[in-house]
Amino acid sequence: MVVPKTLGVETEYGIVLRGTDEPNPISASSLLINSYLMVREPRSQPRVSWDFEDESPARDARGETPLHALAPEIETHLVNAVLTNGARYYVDHAHPEYSTPECADARSVLIHDRAGEQILIESMDAAKSMLADGQEIVVYKNNSDGKGNSYGCHENYLMDRSTPFGQIVQHAISHFVTRQIYIGAGKVGTELPGMNRDEVTFQLTQRADFFEEQVGLETTLKRPIINTRDEPHADARKYRRLHVIAGDANMSEVSTYLKVGVTAIVLGMIEHDAISKTFTFADPVRAMQQVSHDLTLKQPLDLDDGTRIRAIDVQQSLFDDAQRFIDEHGTDSVGGPVALDVMERWGRTLELLRSDPMELADTLDWVAKYRLLEAYRERHGLSWSDARLAAMDIQYHDMRPGRSLARKLGLQTIVTDEEVFAARTDPPEDTRAYFRGECLRKWGDHIVAANWDSLVFDVGVDPLRRIPMMEPTRGTRQHVGTVLEECNTPLELLERLNG
């Protein structure tokens, strides 16, 4: 079965409440999100809340839940809103979190990830009037506080249920370990337990230090490279959702685009059994950290057959396979025409990483950050352990436009401001997010709950009516646009859909 790679990204932002001695990140996150909802989406508050009916984050893709595995908690009492663009905006683990709607390709994900940033920026502004004088909420799109605490940027990909999970694990690990060379957001120092912070001056990723297992269910402790949460938010007989926790939150558009675009192609190849070489690392967790700590990109990694290979050579092998795969199967299941652009950028990025990574200083996060810090370090004659560099590392991810060092660098862009601006309120037209978003826009007053795979309507008569949306590729504009336009009331819509 060919499963289109419907995909999305969820980002937990770092949050700081300035101007108080006792900041509470949970109440600050709630205040931030509620301020936005009151100003921008008054119709979504307080009625449309998240529906937890189908949530089962403890279900394990390996078919059994190990006794020692801790099921993620669902925090149902915290603010949890669905927006007219189909996204979810909520408080999770003491952080504001933004989940993009389901998208059909990497370009669409990028637009909606950037729209999420914009929503966080507007939230900070909206929160100002709710705070005491001298207080300010600031959010950071990063994944670490530099003190051993991490929060995630997760990716989600729709996959064919019939692909054996072991096959996914085998190839996805080698991709996740080696893609760090272009998706890393960069970090000063290390938080690896037992390692002195100064032993690593600068590394490629924010997250590598936090992985302890190859495969597992947890996301907050003993983080695994492959997360086994089996919660498809779709027809479970046909689909699985690969929940990827081994990535950084990116400020660079190109990094985000490559992160999701290349991964969609690699997962498509896994489904088609189109990967020619199997790279099994002797110690995948250690390999993850080795790749992140090696700015030369030249250190070979131990394979379990006793040979060694560099991360960039694994990526090159995947790239060569991908070219053959697309020649043979086309791009329909891996992002359509966008996949061709992803291929071109992927190939070019690997070439430049091989010849001189610093050429990518206006393109990739870790290179941009490294170059900036190195220039500042040289100008002021600082050692790598100077607090000013650690401060700049954090400030690279500051979401305030005037303060964000990433934005000041003027990194290459792929999408336009107009597209990002529109995506603050408009859903993608080519997934079921269109149905969710348009129903909320049109009949928000009649929707009592929403989640990824259903909407619950209160039409005034009868019991509440639930509309299941188990097919992520249905409910598109092409599919339901006319029906939504022609119906004047939610009751009419329900009758049309049932009839």
Add this chain to the structure above:
Amino acid sequence: MAEREQKKRSGQSQETDAVEELPATSESGEKLKADMDDLLDEIDEVLETNAEDFVKSYIQKGGQ
């Protein structure tokens, strides 16, 4: 350790040479360099005033 080796690979001139060899990117490379100088000039104004306190107080609860 490799991460120690990388400290030595600063070499401004090496970067300039590489930029000149690749005409397609030399313009953006030059622009980057100029921008970097400008950025470094203005950066002290936007940087957190007390870096040490800022870094110390940036504490997050662990998440996913």
